[in-house]
Amino acid sequence: MKILTFGASNTKNSINKALARFTATLVPGAEVEVLDLSDYDLPIFSEDLEKEIGQHPTAKAFFEKIGAADGVIVSFAEHNGSYTAAYKNLFDWASRIDQKVFQDKPTVYLSTSPGPGGAASVLASAKGSAQFFGVDLKAAVSVPSFYDVFDAETGRINEPNALADLTAAAKTLALREAA
Numbered sequence: 001m002k003i004l005t006f007g008a009s010n011t012k013n014s015i016n017k018a019l020a021r022f023t024a025t026l027v028p029g030a031e032v033e034v035l036d037l038s039d040y041d042l043p044i045f046s047e048d049l050e051k052e053i054g055q056h057p058t059a060k061a062f063f064e065k066i067g068a069a070d071g072v073i074v075s076f077a078e079h080n081g082s083y084t085a086a087y088k089n090l091f092d093w094a095s096r097i098d099q100k101v102f103q104d105k106p107t108v109y110l111s112t113s114p115g116p117g118g119a120a121s122v123l124a125s126a127k128g129s130a131q132f133f134g135v136d137l138k139a140a141v142s143v144p145s146f147y148d149v150f151d152a153e154t155g156r157i158n159e160p161n162a163l164a165d166l167t168a169a170a171k172t173l174a175l176r177e178a179a
Contacts, residue, residue, distance in 0.1 A: 002069050004071070006036070007075045010036075015150070027174050040058050045092040056093050063097045073107070073173070076110070076123055078122040113146060120142045140169075
């Protein structure tokens with residue numbers, strides 16, 4: 001089973017990328033590909049630019065990566081209560097290729113932040129719109145206070161409740177393979 005995972009941020013040391021990467025390791029027997037959103041830099045989307053250049057090849061590459069996966073794990077960073085500009089822009093471009101950006105792939109949504117909110121606002125927004133974008137949402141988990149629950153040396157979540165929630169979420173992707 002091929003799992004595609006990424007943090008929805010272009011921050012070099014994104015805690016959401018670390019959470020997504022770790023959670024993907026919890027999918028039994030998975031082959032994991034970790035995307036870096038910095039590799040998908042695009043001009044700001046506008047219909048005028050789209051008319052001028054058409055579908056951007058970088059957005060096509062992102063869309064094709066999702067299409068080639070058996071499952072997807074995304075961890076959403078929260079900027080001012082919403083998506084990061086980097087993710088939103090890439091998503092806008094990709095949604096012009098096909099509104100069902102996630103192509104009905106089984107998907108786990110995550111979010112985290114340094115504080116007690118765990119980026120729950122952006123996670124709620126993503127969950128609320130998932131049905132419109134071809135997301136077969138299997139689970140959604142917010143992990144508050146990332147630096148208190150993540151061991152940077154091992155790259156693992158060490159808090160039992162967060163670990164149990166993430167393990168259960170990861171197993172929902174493995175269930176698809178067993179079915």
